[in-house]
Every structure is written in structure tokens, then in C-alpha cells.
Amino acid sequence: MTQDELKGLVGQAALQYVVPGEIVGVGTGSTVNRFIEALASMKDRIPGAVSSSVASTERLRAIGVRVFDANEVGELSVYIDGADEIDGRGHMVKGGGAALTREKIVAAQSRRFVCIADESKLVEALGAFPIPVEVIPMATARITRQFAAMGGQARLRAKDGAPLVTDNGQHILDVSGLRVTDPLRFESDVNQWPGVVTVGVFAHQKAAVCLLGTAKGVRTIE
Ligand code: 5RP
Secondary structure, X not given: OOHHHHHHHHHHHHHHHOOOOOOEEEXXXXXXXXHXXXXXXXXXXXXXXXXXXXXXXXXXXXXXXXXXXXXXXXXXXXXXXXXXXXXXXXXXXXXXXXXXXXXXXXXXXXXXXXXXXXXXXXXXXXXXXXXXXXXXXXXXXXHHHHHHHOOOEEEEOEEOOEEOOOOOOOEEEEEEOOOEOOHHHHHHHHHOOXXXXXXXXXXXXXXXXXXXXXXXXXXXXX
């Protein structure tokens, strides 16, 4: 099976976690795009969605799903999103699609995080995938030095020859060279550095369930 077929498999499998009659939280990325395609089949059974990015909002609206502002609704029963890396305990690296801040907000508003990913995303320890960190632009150089002091190399993410600007108007640093052995502590520590908007380690908002696409079918890790 191709990677895209594996994404389609878990996108479809995630439908079983959507609660009829309830608003669903929707993440961002190519795997979530396959979930959104599948969600079209039950769009008349849910009032709508809370979305984690402009890109997902557009896709949800295109299939006729109403998109609510996070402030308009209370707690969500479930949040479905992908990951760049996930370990066996549900800790993740996210933000490859630059949507990490809104993803963490919607995840925090949801009772259950269901991660959908192909099996290449399962890792022993987080950090081989460069860790995305959304930052306030004026703090970029200092935060880069703080990561260097920890042994990490931070690179400013670019798009079309200019720094990428997130949906929140900020920049992204991608940090390589770190092995995250204590995800909860790493997330707590980096998140309180001045100028960090959100670090892309999701340990406080970890996945309760991971649906992994494998050649043998969907493997569920709980
Ligand atoms: C976007 C994300 C995505 O969930 C992550 O990058 C995985 O994306 P894909 O499903 O395309 O591999 O965190 O900010």
C-alpha cells in the first residue's frame, strides 16, 4: 500500500470516533484531508466542526460542514488530527503544516485526541523530525540561541523565499538535533520561554488513541 492509501485507511477509520449529534474537532494536514473526505458521508449527522486551520476550514466548508469558532462552543467530545511523530505513549511532534498553535487549542478543548497516521510516524523517542516551534518574530534570534545551548539547531521556516507566516501572523522555527526523552518536561520548559507561542511537542495534550495505517490494516494503540 502507498503512504497515501494508508492515510486514506486511517482517515476512514477515524469516522467511528465521531459522535453523531456532536461537533467534532478537526486538525490539519494530508492525513486529516483524507478524514475530511470521509466525513462527507456523515456530514448530515453532525452539527459541524471546529477547525485548526484556514486550510481545513476551507475543505470542511467545501463538503458542506458548518465550521464553528472555538469560542462559540464548549468542550468537544473528540479531536481528530495527524502527527509528524508519535511515540507508544501518545506523545507527539506536530506542526509540520504550521498549524500547531490552533491544533493545541482545539486539542485542549476536546475530551479525546484521536491521532491518525501512517506507520512511518511511530517512533521510540521524539525529535528525529525537526520540532516546529511557533515564535513571535522579534524573539527568533534569542530562541535560536537557547536551542543551540541545548544542542539543537533552529532554522527559520521559509516559503517562497520569505519567512513563512502562520495563520496567527507569526513565524516557525524547526529545531533539529534534539532527542526528547521527557516530553512533558520539554513542552513545559520551552513553552514558557518569552516569545514562544507554542512548541510542537504535544505531551500535555497527548493522543488517547492512535490509529496507525499499516500494510496489514489499521492498528489501534490506546
Ligand atoms: C500540521 C500537523 C499535521 O498533523 C502533521 O504535520 C502531519 O501531517 P500529515 O498528515 O500531512 O503527514 O501537525 O500542523
